[in-house]
Amino acid sequence: MAEKYEEIAVVVDQSSLGNGIYDLTLKTDKIAKAAKAGQFVSVYSNDKSKLLPRPISLCGINRDDDTIRLVYRVTGEGTGTEDFSRLVMGDKVRILGPLGNGFTVQPGKKAFLIGGGIGVPPMLQLARDINAGIVQTPGEEKNPGQAACKGAVCDMNIVMGYRDENTFLLDEFKEQAASFVATEDGSVGTKGNVIDAIKENALEADVIYACGPMPMLRALKAYAAEHDMDCFVSMEERMACGIGACLACVCKTKDKDAHSNVNNKRICKEGPVFDAKEVEL
Numbered sequence: 001m002a003e004k005y006e007e008i009a010v011v012v013d014q015s016s017l018g019n020g021i022y023d024l025t026l027k028t029d030k031i032a033k034a035a036k037a038g039q040f041v042s043v044y045s046n047d048k049s050k051l052l053p054r055p056i057s058l059c060g061i062n063r064d065d066d067t068i069r070l071v072y073r074v075t076g077e078g079t080g081t082e083d084f085s086r087l088v089m090g091d092k093v094r095i096l097g098p099l100g101n102g103f104t105v106q107p108g109k110k111a112f113l114i115g116g117g118i119g120v121p122p123m124l125q126l127a128r129d130i131n132a133g134i135v136q137t138p139g140e141e142k143n144p145g146q147a148a149c150k151g152a153v154c155d156m157n158i159v160m161g162y163r164d165e166n167t168f169l170l171d172e173f174k175e176q177a178a179s180f181v182a183t184e185d186g187s188v189g190t191k192g193n194v195i196d197a198i199k200e201n202a203l204e205a206d207v208i209y210a211c212g213p214m215p216m217l218r219a220l221k222a223y224a225a226e227h228d229m230d231c232f233v234s235m236e237e238r239m240a241c242g243i244g245a246c247l248a249c250v251c252k253t254k255d256k257d258a259h260s261n262v263n264n265k266r267i268c269k270e271g272p273v274f275d276a277k278e279v280e281l
């Protein structure tokens with residue numbers, strides 16, 4: 001079982017990316033070195049009336065300076081994410097992580113990295129790690145000290161879906177690989193969704209790695225089945241404990257769980273990344 005750590009992280013930087021999206025960098029003790037793309041951290045609010053932590057994916061992992069980067073959307077007034085948006089350099093924040101399984105990359109297979117909305121951020125670290133060849137490959141998932149897992153560098157196209165012209169992280173994706181955009185209103189890139197962008201640009205791949213809203217994941221599962229592709233989806237559904245104890249986050253699975261004998265998996269523990277064939281979306 002991979003290690004997780006509870007730490008008091010220190011805010012190194014926080015900036016607004018506009019339209020309620022924030023970009024937070026935290027100095028960690030052990031979490032950055034242990035983390036891999038597709039994992040998340042549970043972030044506690046400094047407002048003690050909010051007991052449950054909020055799960056936020058790792059958008060960036062700097063294993064040299066032990067920092068992690070979280071890009072998140074403020075969901076409304078009085079929320080945990082609004083509390084996080086007020087953090088400034090030097091503030092301290094309690095976090096638990098790295099949590100979840102992260103992405104497992106199929107060596108040598110041409111990949112689509114697909115992000116939709118607030119599911120875009122975790123795909124950036126995956127793109128960086130694929131280019132650096134430090135992703136976990138099949139069979140390595142249960143290794144502790146995961147960050148050292150070495151995998152194949154593979155060819156990829158990045159496809160991102162946003163609502164409108166308020167895109168974020170685009171330039172950083174373009175530094176990693178050919179990047180394509182879809183917006184619902186057509187203000188940037190292809191008008192429509194990520195599948196419309198794939199079709200319009202005649203893109204092809206063997207495997208999909210995706211994170212985003214459920215309708216997008218559902219559509220990608222169907223697209224992958226139609227095109228005989230593998231598809232791995234990261235599900236960012238609501239959570240409570242974040243560590244597998246409360247069952248607030250279960251999703252329906254094709255196979256029965258060996259221990260409980262029910263068709264359930266905990267997104268926080270067995271996920272958030274699943275083979276789309278194994279889960280009901």
Ligand code: FAD
Pocket residue numbers: 040053054055056057058071072073074075076078079080081082118121122235236237238239272
């Ligand atoms: P709350 O006060 O809890 O709720 C306010 C509003 O937000 C409500 O309308 C509620 O329905 C809605 N809401 C709460 N949780 C979610 C959710 N999971 N999805 C959609 N709507 C929600 N968000 C990011 O911005 N960036 C990330 O990188 C990110 N990564 C995530 C990774 C995982 C594994 C999971 C499970 C979620 C992730 N989320 C991410 C979603 C984030 O955790 C929620 O937006 C956050 O917990 C909301 O907390 P809050 O205190 O702001 O809102």
Ligand code: FES
Pocket residue numbers: 239240241242243244245246247248249250266267268269
């Ligand atoms: Fe408690 Fe997943 S959030 S089991």
